[in-house]
Amino acid sequence: MTEQETIKKWLSGQRENMVSLQTKLTACQALAPESGGDGELRKCELLEKELAALGFPAGERFDAPDSRVPSGIRPNLIVTIPGKTDNVVWIMTHLDVVPPGDSSKWETDPWTVVEKDGKLYGRGVEDNQQGLVSSVFAALSFLKTKIVPELTIKLLFVADEEVGSTYGIQYLLDNHDLFTQSDFIVIPDGGDPEGAQIEIAEKNILWLKFTTKGVQAHASRPDQGVNAHLAGCALALALNSLEKHFDLRDPLFEPDRCTMQPTKKETNVPNINTIPGDDIFYLDCRILPRYPLAQVLKEIARVARDIESQYGVSISWKEEQSVESKATPTDAPVVAALGKAIQAIYGVSAQLVGVGGGTVASYLRNAGYNAVVWSRMDGTAHQPNEHCVVEYLAGDAAVMAMLMLGEA
Numbered sequence: 001m002t003e004q005e006t007i008k009k010w011l012s013g014q015r016e017n018m019v020s021l022q023t024k025l026t027a028c029q030a031l032a033p034e035s036g037g038d039g040e041l042r043k044c045e046l047l048e049k050e051l052a053a054l055g056f057p058a059g060e061r062f063d064a065p066d067s068r069v070p071s072g073i074r075p076n077l078i079v080t081i082p083g084k085t086d087n088v089v090w091i092m093t094h095l096d097v098v099p100p101g102d103s104s105k106w107e108t109d110p111w112t113v114v115e116k117d118g119k120l121y122g123r124g125v126e127d128n129q130q131g132l133v134s135s136v137f138a139a140l141s142f143l144k145t146k147i148v149p150e151l152t153i154k155l156l157f158v159a160d161e162e163v164g165s166t167y168g169i170q171y172l173l174d175n176h177d178l179f180t181q182s183d184f185i186v187i188p189d190g191g192d193p194e195g196a197q198i199e200i201a202e203k204n205i206l207w208l209k210f211t212t213k214g215v216q217a218h219a220s221r222p223d224q225g226v227n228a229h230l231a232g233c234a235l236a237l238a239l240n241s242l243e244k245h246f247d248l249r250d251p252l253f254e255p256d257r258c259t260m261q262p263t264k265k266e267t268n269v270p271n272i273n274t275i276p277g278d279d280i281f282y283l284d285c286r287i288l289p290r291y292p293l294a295q296v297l298k299e300i301a302r303v304a305r306d307i308e309s310q311y312g313v314s315i316s317w318k319e320e321q322s323v324e325s326k327a328t329p330t331d332a333p334v335v336a337a338l339g340k341a342i343q344a345i346y347g348v349s350a351q352l353v354g355v356g357g358g359t360v361a362s363y364l365r366n367a368g369y370n371a372v373v374w375s376r377m378d379g380t381a382h383q384p385n386e387h388c389v390v391e392y393l394a395g396d397a398a399v400m401a402m403l404m405l406g407e408a
């Protein structure tokens with residue numbers, strides 16, 4: 001048997017152990033303080049105990065201080081399996097989960113794993129324990145078969161992914177020198193049901209709050225006022241039409257273009273027969289990485305000045321969020337290696353994709369590391385009746401193991 005076959009065979013016998021780990025982890029609620037929880041420490045300690053029982057060497061903890069939780073810490077754990085080389089493959093998953101939400105929408109108890117028709121149900125079983133458990137068994141396959149991987153394996157289990165990463169990956173990037181630019185970094189926390197999509201980029205995000213000031217008047221006398229709402233409407237339309245100005249296309253993304261959408265609207269006057277003197281709305285822009293946000297802001301200013309002179313209003317705006325994200329290059333070695341592993345296990349060609357914005361990979365990419373997001377999943381994260389297809393646990397573990405083996 002080849003090393004590949006030995007590992008695949010070993011993994012195929014681990015179904016019960018994988019489900020058991022999923023079950024234990026799900027029962028151990030790890031909610032951020034923002035979600036009314038006490039953090040990830042208990043879950044991290046449980047995981048450390050389980051890893052030791054499975055035969056892993058002790059990991060290293062990088063705890064972030066957080067006075068809002070009783071323990072005062074948010075744990076980050078790294079477990080290393082040395083390979084033939086110092087080249088590193090990281091599999092990064094997060095320990096925290098989101099609250100169950102409306103409990104009446106759950107058919108089973110969110111904290112008790114139930115298996116039905118080849119699927120496990122429970123909060124966190126997909127996001128992010130599927131990836132977590134797969135990574136554990138991928139690494140374990142080397143320990144149990146005594147095959148030495150080509151790459152040094154580092155399993156990274158982080159805290160605080162669901163509400164901002166301050167005490168998770170951002171803490172690690174700011175306080176520890178863990179990564180190098182040649183490292184492979186895989187984040188199994190997003191994907192498609194075929195396991196084909198590798199996410200390598202996100203759009204830049206710009207959220208703006210626009211305040212338009214006119215002159216309030218009786219609705220029968222528009223001649224005595226300046227209708228801020230009307231000017232605000234014109235502004236919203238003009239800003240939206242900037243989608244045509246920034247008109248380049250990038251097939252990596254869906255949709256493949258920049259989007260600039262007016263979204264939230266604040267209430268103005270309470271009655272129908274008053275012309276509003278103030279108008280406030282928000283714009284959500286998802287911009288292709290090739291357009292710097294400074295260029296977008298310049299065009300926005302031009303449009304606003306235009307509306308001001310047309311309608312006799314004054315317009316100001318404030319950035320509510322502004323994030324520029326670097327992309328992992330399409331020719332980064334991790335992209336090709338992961339693509340080969342996916343082909344070997346799932347028999348599909350990898351498809352490179354970008355997303356609308358806001359994944360944890362951006363922290364790593366912006367720090368100069370080539371992170372990719374990949375896994376095979378139905379995409380039920382954060383929903384009631386979240387599930388994980390049991391078959392994907394061993395499948396994803398096999399893909400990760402092929403990547404670690406270095407000969408996929």
Ligand SMILES: [Zn+2]
Nearest residue numbers: 127128161189
């Ligand atoms: Zn997640």
